[in-house]
Amino acid sequence: MMVSNSISHSRRIPLTTRACCAALVLVVSVAMAGCTGAGQSSPESALPSDDTRWQSVLSQVADDGSVTTETALEAFGVAFSPLPGAQTPPGAQTDIESGTLALLWIRQHWQDLTEDQRQAALAAAPDLATTQEVESGSPASVSTTPTARLSAALTDGSDADLTGTEREVGAAFEYFLAQSALTDPGWRPTVSYAPAPEDHVTAEAFPNASGCLIDLNRAEFPQKPLSIQHFVLLHETFHCVEGLAIHGTRVPGAWFREGMALWASSKAPIGPNGPPPDWYYFSLNAPNFWWSYLRVPQRTLFARTYDAYGFFHYLDNRGVDLWHEWATLPSENSAAFLALTGDKTSLTDWPSGFFHDPTLGAAWEMYGVGLPADRAPAATDQMDLANGGSQTFAAQPAAVDVALLNPTADIMTVAFDGVGRLRFADGSEIVNPAASTSYCSRADACACPAGMVSNLGAMSPLPPGLVRLAVTGGVDAGKAVVTGLAFNPDTDCAHPQTSGVWKLSGLSLASADGATVAYAPTGGATTLTVDGDGSAAIDMNSTFAATISGAISSTANVVGTGHTDAHVTFDSAASTMQWATDPGSTGIQLNIDGMSASGASLLGSPGALEPATTMTYSVDGSQQTWTYSIEGGTVTWNWVR
Structure with a gap:
């Protein structure tokens, strides 16, 4: 039989129970060999030392969530059946918790497969023939809020038992519709046994606009503990609900599809058996829920698959309303991330939570269903x-x-x-x-x-x-x-003023009788240069606007001139500086404009810095201040770089 670029198969699916499906090909299985219920050994004793084949496949996901055709072929071979010409990845072959990505990826790369590979894929997973894009479905409100109560005994493997299972899946479907505020499409998922033997997966869902088929592995599913049967069906049912909102060009990455489906399943009420035991969420053989999330914190969320589960619990604990946001998120990775998280400043406790240590406080702990309290990353x-x-x-x-x-x-x-x-x-x-x-x-x-x-x-x-x-x-x-x-x-260590040249930004005098003179530079420049060996020099060539306050208030234009050399010694502990003017230094003057130095000197020559002055100094980045006493008053110099 020739197979074109669109998948086809001769298996007949009654329209009343097998409404066809979508590119969203979703699988969850629980294949925990040797684990049968309560009282199981801790996961540490069962964890293999090396990665499994399925983990080897998942490690090939690119940072943008994409995979190559080769990876898609390997994934299908590990989950279902080896395809002609495909490589077998390294690692041990184990039962796979979920075959969703194997089916999804092979569907995405269908046009790249050879004829022999397509035929082999259809033989191993006949319901691939029913996949097509979902074309309808939009968010809206649902008036009822039923709860998902799955029966205590779901199935023993006989076809007759599936009617009750299908009814309970319908109740779960209604619960997820109500939580997600999606319009009821008027149909309920159909449950059946897979048409072909499946080696390593337990269930898969095929949703579309007019129905959703959930296939169960006849040999594996009935052998699972009841709590895991409940969880598998909830997970597949949520994938059916996802098909109502994820379709057409809106196809977000596997981190979103699988992470959200696992979170939703863990949050739903699932009856008296409770959620699966901790080892289900923390098994290295499984879809790497918590174990992989904690093991590799450096992995971008977009390259994650099932282990994005931990991120959705983080969002839930932050108060993000995932139920009402997931169905309208943009499909592009970064846009979806921003819609869920907001500005990065709100994520301060996301990385610290990877320490998973409740003794350090809430910001250093993770919370979520199935996370063992005693397991450090x-x-x-x-x-x-x-x-x-x-x-x-x-x-x-x-x-x-x-x-x-x-x-x-x-x-x-x-x-x-x-x-x-x-x-x-x-x-x-x-x-x-x-x-x-x-x-x-x-x-x-x-x-x-x-x-x-x-x-x-x-x-x-x-x-x-x-x-x-x-x-x-x-x-x-x-x-x-x-x-x-x-x-x-x-x-x-160095002298605090060894950084170079400073410019005078202001000078003020306060006399003992309360009078003040404030000098504001209006032209020219007065500079202070301090070298690393403690030598210093002031070059004054400025004009000032002087404001005199006190018993007499007036203003004047003042001219500053002169040069003085000195050596400075700093005491950083006391925040003091010793200024010692060099012998023979000409000194500096501040004179009222138009009057002689002898008749109008305000500081004198060399004025307040002769012969030695001890001053208090402070340096704050690009600003420096000197303060010292003179004749009962106070002088303050302000410098900037």
Whole structure:
């Protein structure tokens, strides 16, 4: 039989029960060998040491969520049956929790398959012949809010039992419609056993605008614990609901389809058996719900599949109304992410939650159905930071990076580009750290010798112990660069004014009797130059507008002239500076315009800086202030760079 680029097959599907389906090909199965219910062993004892074949396939998803034809062929072969010419990925063959992506990907790459591959795919999964795009369905309100109560015994494998199962699936369908505010399409999903034997999957859903078919694996499904049977049917039922909103050109990535379907299934009321046990959500063999989400925090959300489940629980815990938002989200990855999260500044507790440690507070914990409380992520492996060491923690778009640091360096600098948290061993935290921050671990607080200040800028004390770092850029890339530095007073300390040239921005005098004179520069320039060896010089060549206040109030134009050389000594501990004018320095003058120096000098020559003056100084970035006493009054100089 010839097979064209559109999938076809001769199997007849009665229109009353087998309404055809969509490109949204969805599968969830629960194949947990050796696990039969309550009282199971912890997942640690059952986890294999290497990735399975299915995990090898999932690791090939690109950062934008796409896969190659080769990956689609491998996925189908691992989930259903090997196809001619396809490679077998490395790893152990295990039962697969979900075959959804295998069917979806092979459908997306159907035109790239050979004739033999198409025929083999149809033989292994006959309902591929029914897939087509859904053409209708839109969000609206639903007046009723039924609950999904699946029966205690779903099926024993006989066809006669499926009528009751189908009825209960219909109740779940109504529940999801109501929660999602979607219009009731007037049909309910049909449940049947798969027409062909299935090796590794348990169920699959084929939805479209006029119906939805859920196929069960006759050999596998009846053997599952009741709680897992409930969960599988809920999951498939939600995929039927997704078919009402996801269709045509609106086809979001697998992170959204599978992550949202798993979250919705875990949140639905499913009867007295409760949700599946923890190992279902944390199995390495499974679709990597929590295990993979925590194991690889650096993976972009868009390359995730089932393990996006954890992200939807994060959104739910933040108060995002997922039920009413999912059906109208844009299909493009970044746009959907922004619609769900908003500005990145609201994501400060997303990366820190990957530490999964409730003892550190809510921002450092994850919450959600099936997350074991005693399971720490691999991200908490300790990393040393010594003098001279440096490490960049880079978060891809829609991803995070985390680190547990053991700083032994004298100084730890952290340069943040994004949002997140730092937490120190004493319990203190910094939310959204500044672009660059330094912390000193030394007992002397990295203090400079008397009379000198640090070239390294402000530093905070670094409490001894481990430091937790978490960063994300939200929909953009983010990073944190951590560097360890050795503190050296010879190179890291200097006189505070050794940075060069300053310009006078204002001068004022306050006499002992309360009179004041304020000088505002109006022309020219007066500069202060200080060299690293402590030599200093003032060149005055300015005009000022002088305002005199006190017993007599007046204004005057003042001319400043002269040059003075000096040597300065700083005492940073006392915030004082000793100005010693050099012998023979000509000095500086401030004279009322038009009057002789002898008759109108306001500061004299060399005036207030002769022969030595002790002053209080302060330096704040590009501003410097001098204050000192003269003849019972106070002089203040203001400088800017």
